Each structure stands twice: as structure tokens, then as C-alpha cells.
Amino acid sequence: MEKIKDVHTEHCCQIHGCKYGPAEWSVEANSWVEIKCTVKDLVAPQSFPCEWCGDEDELDRAYEQNEMFNRGAAWAIQQAHDLAAIIFGG
Numbered sequence: 001m002e003k004i005k006d007v008h009t010e011h012c013c014q015i016h017g018c019k020y021g022p023a024e025w026s027v028e029a030n031s032w033v034e035i036k037c038t039v040k041d042l043v044a045p046q047s048f049p050c051e052w053c054g055d056e057d058e059l060d061r062a063y064e065q066n067e068m069f070n071r072g073a074a075w076a077i078q079q080a081h082d083l084a085a086i087i088f089g090g
């Protein structure tokens with residue numbers, strides 16, 4: 001994708017849609033015109049996660065932290081076992 005930056009890349013979301021659309025009043029055309037959203041049309045990547053994406057990121061982060069904790073706990077238990085084996089010759 002091209003490196004374009006506009007109001008859409010700063011505010012819209014590929015998943016959650018255009019913050020400005022789907023249409024706007026055009027004075028020249030004297031009618032509603034469909035807003036071309038660079039993000040929604042996959043012309044440019046969005047710069048930031050939108051507010052709803054943010055929520056999903058929070059979930060991801062919580063999940064990752066939980067994963068890391070579980071991995072850390074498993075590692076600590078393994079270490080304890082190894083240490084016990086050394087000390088007690090098990």
C-alpha cells in the first residue's frame with residue numbers, strides 16, 4: 001500500500017469503517033456524494049487503531065500478559081524442580 005496520510009488514515013479504520021462517511025453533502029454537485037475513504041478502500045493503511053480497535057488491543061494485551069505470566073510460572077516451576085533435583089539429588 002502507498003504511504004498516504006490524510007484525515008482518513010488518521011481517523012478511519014479498515015475494520016470499523018470511515019468516521020466521515022458513508023456520504024457527505026456536496027455543494028458543487030448539490031447532492032449527497034459517497035465519501036472515498038482511503039482507509040476503507042484499502043488505498044492507504046490507517047495510522048492508528050481506532051477507538052474500537054483500541055478496545056481489541058486492550059484485550060490482546062491482557063491476553064498476552066496472561067500468556068507471559070503463564071509461561072513465567074511454568075518456567076519458575078521448572079527451575080524449582082531443577083533446583084530440587086540438584087539439592088536433593090532427585
Ligand SMILES: [Zn+2]
Pocket residue numbers: 007008012013017018019020021036037038039040
Ligand atoms: Zn474515512
Ligand SMILES: [Zn+2]
Pocket residue numbers: 013014015016017049050051052053054
Ligand atoms: Zn477499528
